[in-house]
Amino acid sequence: MSNVAYFPKPHVDQRPGKRERTKVANRQAILDAAREVFGELGYDAATVRDIIRRTGLASGTFYNYYKSKEEVFDALADDGARRFRPLLREQSEKATDFESFVRGAILAYFNFVAVEQESWRLNRPAGEQIPHARLTPEVAAVFDEVREAFARVLEREHAPPVDLDYLTSACIAVAREIGDKMLERRPVDTEGAADFAVKLILGGLPALPRL
Amino acid sequence: MSNVAYFPKPHVDQRPGKRERTKVANRQAILDAAREVFGELGYDAATVRDIIRRTGLASGTFYNYYKSKEEVFDALADDGARRFRPLLREQSEKATDFESFVRGAILAYFNFVAVEQESWRLNRPAGEQIPHARLTPEVAAVFDEVREAFARVLEREHAPPVDLDYLTSACIAVAREIGDKMLERRPVDTEGAADFAVKLILGGLPALPRL
């Protein structure tokens, strides 16, 4: 007790200053509000003011953080990609061969989107289509990581060289599309969907034209 | 000669009346203008007034034909799907087995999009992403036709039953994605791209889980 009195806490507060804290809080509040608004109204119908209204901030404040509705949507995509990346990396590290990597990665992705959908695409007006995530930096990083993992694993297995760009794009397209369709079915069966996607890809791989 | 004089041409003009003709002309003019504007400004930046201005019509006239920018975009997608459908049908009719159908259909699609791109996506500002065609009636009809063709051909070959919805979605996704990537390469190689997509799908098919 007494010793703290002799050494009064100096003002070397570890936490960043209040300005900095409200800044990250505001940015996060806008992001959260955007998630809700996109989920409720759909992307097209949502306006910047719908989003900012929900935070209680003034309209001008929005533009201190994001330039437009598109940019905040991209930030949400980036956020998702950033959270998914470690899951993907984990799969690529523990994979022993191409099959186990593809299966692990796709299953991880399907589980990820299933949880995401649960958490914030709660009550979407029927027939609404959410736009696909655009090619933001973090999303691009995930795609690159898939590509590199493919290159690494195929190299290790001395597989014949194929068109990596086409292969990567095709695999991602299949995963996205089957993932979307999977989410529309009840109950959501991530294992079944993953089994389908994986077998399609793995079956097709040995037949691909070589470079 | 003389007989026509005895039977002067009555006013049963085969052509529809002037009102009807200007109607289809206006509708077409708006569609053409929209193609141009979307191509030059990109979909997001384009406004209804950009489109209607190019036709010389008044702004209100636009709304006599389409409800919104989205609807005119859908009409363009419908138009493309309507023109592609006979090409697809031709492939499904002359196909002797699953392989020849998939190859014919995908090659037809790749050639189609290559020509389309040539014709109206002339000078697109770099980095612009055109939104994927939404699920308009004609587009849905094309998808259904693919699905039915798959069902027919697989049935004929006594192939084991698979998840047709997943298979159709996956094949379309692969075709779309490889098609997009193909268009970004110079020179555009439709045969090479088709070879890749076809081999991936055909190789994967026998490995798919059975129902």
Added chain:
DNA sequence: CTGTGATCCTGACGGGGCGTCACCATCGTC
């Protein structure tokens, strides 16, 4: 040919979202 009703083209208008900016409250710092 002319009158009449139907059609639809026109452009001005109110509504509303957009992005900005001068103003001011609050924070960090000396």
Added chain:
DNA sequence: GACGATGGTGACGCCCCGTCAGGATCACAG
């Protein structure tokens, strides 16, 4: 405690949206 710096505020002008009353043109009957 004074004083810049930072950043929140909301009113403002701009532009696009979709509508609608007015008017021009067309189809058609007499």
